[in-house]
Amino acid sequence: xxxxxxxxxxxxxxxxxxxxxxxxxxxxxxxxxxxxxxxxxxxxxxxxxxxxxxxxxxxxxxxxxxxxxxxxxxxxxxxxxxxxxxxxxxxxxxxxxxxxxxxxxxxxxxxxxxxxxxxxxxxxxxxxxxxxxxxxxxxxxxxxxxxxxxxxxxxxxxxxxxxxxxxxxxxxxxxxxxxxxxxxxxxxxxxxxxxxxxxxxxxxxxxxxxxxxxxxxxxxxxxxxxxxxxxxxxxxxxxxxxxxxxxxxxxxxxxxxxxxxxxxxxxxxxxxxxxxxxxxxxxxxxxxxxxxxxxxxxxxxxxxxxxxxxxxxxxxxxxxxxxxxxxxxxxxxxxxxxxxxxxxxxxxxxxxxxxxxxxxxxxxxxxxxxxxxxxxxxxxxxxxxxxxxxxxxxxxxxxxxxxxxxxxxxxxxxxxxxxxxxxxx
Ligand code: SF4
Numbered sequence: 001x002x003x004x005x006x007x008x009x010x011x012x013x014x015x016x017x018x019x020x021x022x023x024x025x026x027x028x029x030x031x032x033x034x035x036x037x038x039x040x041x042x043x044x045x046x047x048x049x050x051x052x053x054x055x056x057x058x059x060x061x062x063x064x065x066x067x068x069x070x071x072x073x074x075x076x077x078x079x080x081x082x083x084x085x086x087x088x089x090x091x092x093x094x095x096x097x098x099x100x101x102x103x104x105x106x107x108x109x110x111x112x113x114x115x116x117x118x119x120x121x122x123x124x125x126x127x128x129x130x131x132x133x134x135x136x137x138x139x140x141x142x143x144x145x146x147x148x149x150x151x152x153x154x155x156x157x158x159x160x161x162x163x164x165x166x167x168x169x170x171x172x173x174x175x176x177x178x179x180x181x182x183x184x185x186x187x188x189x190x191x192x193x194x195x196x197x198x199x200x201x202x203x204x205x206x207x208x209x210x211x212x213x214x215x216x217x218x219x220x221x222x223x224x225x226x227x228x229x230x231x232x233x234x235x236x237x238x239x240x241x242x243x244x245x246x247x248x249x250x251x252x253x254x255x256x257x258x259x260x261x262x263x264x265x266x267x268x269x270x271x272x273x274x275x276x277x278x279x280x281x282x283x284x285x286x287x288x289x290x291x292x293x294x295x296x297x298x299x300x301x302x303x304x305x306x307x308x309x310x311x312x313x314x315x316x317x318x319x320x321x322x323x324x325x326x327x328x329x330x331x332x333x334x335x336x337x338x339x340x341x342x343x344x345x346x347x348x349x350x351x352x353x354x355x356x357x358x359x360x361x362x363x364x365x366x367x368x369x370x371x372x373x374x375x376x377x378x379x380x381x382x383x384x385x386x387x388x389x390x391x392x393x394x395x396x397x398x399x400x401x402x403x404x405x406x407x408x409x410x411x412x413x414x415x416x417x418x419x420x421x422x423x424x425x
Pocket of ligand 1: 191192193194195198199200201236237266291
């Protein structure tokens with residue numbers, strides 16, 4: 001039987017949803033599927049020898065270089081295997097990954113293209129290969145649209161992945177107030193918004209696909225059976241599908257009254273949905289992650305956040321009144337701050353009572369410019385000293401003291417420590 005190995009290396013320190021969602025359709029199509037999450041199990045090279053196809057998940061920038069390293073090891077051990085990449089960050093780097101680091105790369109939603117590729121490689125030459133960039137296409141300069149024709153989602157396969165307790169989440173424990181077994185699911189993929197720095201926007205261009213309510217509930221049942229005590233919705237923005245999300249939460253709370261939740265949403269959505277959030281507090285939503293970027297209007301405007309400092313402070317105060325904690329994220333080091341703004345930042349944190357809550361890693365985040373980022377077309381970024389790299393663009397702050405402060409603030413890089421501002425980039 002045609003053998004497929006699905007590999008994950010990092011998905012924010014959570015059980016990898018990207019791989020869980022790919023297992024099911026491949027198994028339903030009759031393939032022999034095995035899985036490796038190197039985040040938990042390390043690079044088990046013995047798993048590379050036999051597969052006919054190895055699909056490496058690249059959901060985030062932080063998974064990119066380890067994914068390439070895995071591809072190199074597979075190639076050395078099993079030169080005949082077809083190596084492909086998939087996931088949100090693979091989508092925005094498909095033409096840089098296909099050919100050079102693997103045979104192909106999926107661009108867009110991955111389940112249908114992965115099944116089509118496996119069918120094609122196992123002998124069905126007649127099939128179209130939607131959403132698949134090959135090395136040959138890169139050589140010829142051929143471009144395709146990402147595959148965005150979603151018809152349905154499949155129930156993620158959880159029991160082939162490492163158990164949930166292998167994915168500890170210190171920040172969740174801190175915010176919930178006790179040790180948790182954390183699982184993740186999603187009620188939708190994509191995002192309606194178009195924040196200029198964001199890789200979700202780059203991959204989905206404002207599109208959102210809803211996951212069927214029954215499917216979400218069934219997935220959560222499986223996660224609870226796997227020991228989950230706290231659920232993180234990894235949606236780019238939970239309020240992309242507000243009514244859908246509220247219905248899901250009501251059903252889950254009825255079935256699992258002790259389960260707690262967190263999700264991510266924007267400041268403007270917090271302010272627009274006060275009544276809904278008050279109900280959600282009663283449904284055990286314990287905290288909300290929100291990208292505050294940097295508390296100056298200049299930064300908020302530069303990334304087209306469409307919010308104000310006053311809005312942020314109102315949202316912080318409102319959440320406090322509901323009992324839902326705020327887990328703020330920042331783009332701490334960015335080209336639009338001045339050194340003096342660091343003092344204003346400290347005052348903002350103290351004034352809003354955020355000091356105890358902020359994940360320390362947030363003090364080390366730096367604006368990431370992916371290749372093709374719309375920010376690269378803005379005058380304020382074009383005025384910077386930029387260095388072109390294969391997968392991203394480095395920038396220097398006009399005031400060298402800001403960059404000195406950034407490098408001085410960095411703690412030694414520990415494996416698996418996530419230094420991005422949200423779970424999706
Ligand atoms: S930053 Fe958040 S709200 Fe903005 S496009 Fe990205 S996921 Fe959507």
